[in-house]
Amino acid sequence: MASSYSDLGLELMATGENAGTWGDKTNANLNLIEQLTGGFLEVSIAGSGTLALDIDNGALTGTAQQRVIKLTGALTGSRIVTFPLLTENFYIIENATTNAETVQLKAASGSGATVTFATDDKSHKIIYLDGVATNTGVYDTGFGSGDVTLTGTQTLTNKTLTSPKIGTSILDTNGNELALLTATSSAVNEFTIANAATGNGPTLSATGETNVDINLNPKGSGVLKSATAAIKIAGKETMWVPAAAMYGPTTNPADAAQVETTATRPDLKVFDFDASTKQYTQFTVAMPKSWNEGTVTYTVYWSPSTTNTGNAIFGLQGVACADNDTIDVAYGTAIEVTDAGIGTVEDQQITSESSAMTIAGSPAAGEQTYFQLYRDAADGSDTFTGECRVLGIKIFYTTDAANDA
Numbered sequence: 126m127a128s129s130y131s132d133l134g135l136e137l138m139a140t141g142e143n144a145g146t147w148g149d150k151t152n153a154n155l156n157l158i159e160q161l162t163g164g165f166l167e168v169s170i171a172g173s174g175t176l177a178l179d180i181d182n183g184a185l186t187g188t189a190q191q192r193v194i195k196l197t198g199a200l201t202g203s204r205i206v207t208f209p210l211l212t213e214n215f216y217i218i219e220n221a222t223t224n225a226e227t228v229q230l231k232a233a234s235g236s237g238a239t240v241t242f243a244t245d246d247k248s249h250k251i252i253y254l255d256g257v258a259t260n261t262g263v264y265d266t267g268f269g270s271g272d273v274t275l276t277g278t279q280t281l282t283n284k285t286l287t288s289p290k291i292g293t294s295i296l297d298t299n300g301n302e303l304a305l306l307t308a309t310s311s312a313v314n315e316f317t318i319a320n321a322a323t324g325n326g327p328t329l330s331a332t333g334e335t336n337v338d339i340n341l342n343p344k345g346s347g348v349l350k351s352a353t354a355a356i357k358i359a360g361k362e363t364m365w366v367p368a369a370a371m372y373g374p375t376t377n378p379a380d381a382a383q384v385e386t387t388a389t390r391p392d393l394k395v396f397d398f399d400a401s402t403k404q405y406t407q408f409t410v411a412m413p414k415s416w417n418e419g420t421v422t423y424t425v426y427w428s429p430s431t432t433n434t435g436n437a438i439f440g441l442q443g444v445a446c447a448d449n450d451t452i453d454v455a456y457g458t459a460i461e462v463t464d465a466g467i468g469t470v471e472d473q474q475i476t477s478e479s480s481a482m483t484i485a486g487s488p489a490a491g492e493q494t495y496f497q498l499y500r501d502a503a504d505g506s507d508t509f510t511g512e513c514r515v516l517g518i519k520i521f522y523t524t525d526a527a528n529d530a
Contacts, residue, residue, distance in 0.1 A: 429472065
């Protein structure tokens with residue numbers, strides 16, 4: 126009985142056949158097995174159309190009898206590379222062709238499954254053939270170019286990256302910290318970053334609960350900027366009220382005055398507060414809509430009329446009035462601040478910032494707020510012996526919006 130051959134070209138010798146040459150044929154089979162399990166072949170598939178890989182029975186020359194097949198050549202159109210029917214094997218196929226054309230791997234005939242390299246896919250695929258009669262299928266194992274490698278560029282889909290992790294920081298290409306990340310227990314709110322098509326800007330949004338703020342906190346004296354311009358954000362604001370904008374009440378008013386220092390130098394528009402009597406001055410402010418309607422603090426700008434270094438006590442109180450409210454209403458509780466004379470006439474002095482003062486009434490956006498400033502010279506702790514010349518007052522308030530829109 127004559128020898129037969131396996132689907133991969135191995136010679137299957139019949140009993141009693143090949144006397145004297147059995148060893149040679151066995152060695153040829155072993156060489157073919159070695160080639161099938163670890164061989165490499167470079168095959169040019171230049172051009173277009175269909176090119177058949179073959180099995181050469183009993184020999185080592187078949188183009189489908191290698192484990193690794195490298196496809197090369199310049200493609201001029203789509204290429205189909207076929208494998209013999211009934212083949213059961215797996216192959217590592219490298220698409221090293223040039224030009225942007227597809228390369229399809231399939232059986233020589235039938236309607237079995239196929240595997241295709243896309244026009245821009247110049248990578249490796251590990252495929253297997255199922256050997257089904259008349260409809261041998263070619264299948265992509267999913268290994269190869271889809272695997273994560275140390276040097277390649279891949280897209281991870283539905284993968285959990287456990288090492289390395291993005292932990293407390295993200296580094297730039299130089300290994301320097303680009304961003305620091307801080308975890309919050311049971312967090313439900315986060316940033317969502319969205320890119321944009323031509324003509325639109327990308328978006329940074331707060332997501333999570335129904336109403337979510339975005340907190341941007343410069344460090345130290347730094348400010349929030351857009352390009353080179355500072356961005357106004359909600360927070361602590363100041364309001365300057367000069368003495369020229371104040372007026373004395375009917376009862377116990379401080380004296381409005383204009384004091385000349387030296388000719389052609391700054392004159393002082395002031396209110397002179399007496400050294401023995403508690404005197405007052407008043408002013409009004411329509412508070413900004415962006416004000417959070419909370420407490421305020423203040424500092425007093427003043428100048429001593431004598432070289433005395435005693436303590437002067439200033440106080441401020443306020444009340445807010447809405448539309449159709451009576452203005453004949455008591456001020457709220459005063460908050461006082463003490464400042465010692467520095468011993469030089471016509472020097473400018475600025476008190477420390479007061480503690481928080483609550484404005485009486487029911488403050489609301491846009492309401493008129495009445496303030497009353499006084500010096501409590503009748504208090505025994507007020508020991509400054511001269512008049513205090515008040516130049517103005519700076520009020521500090523807090524906003525909860527970036528503007529008054």
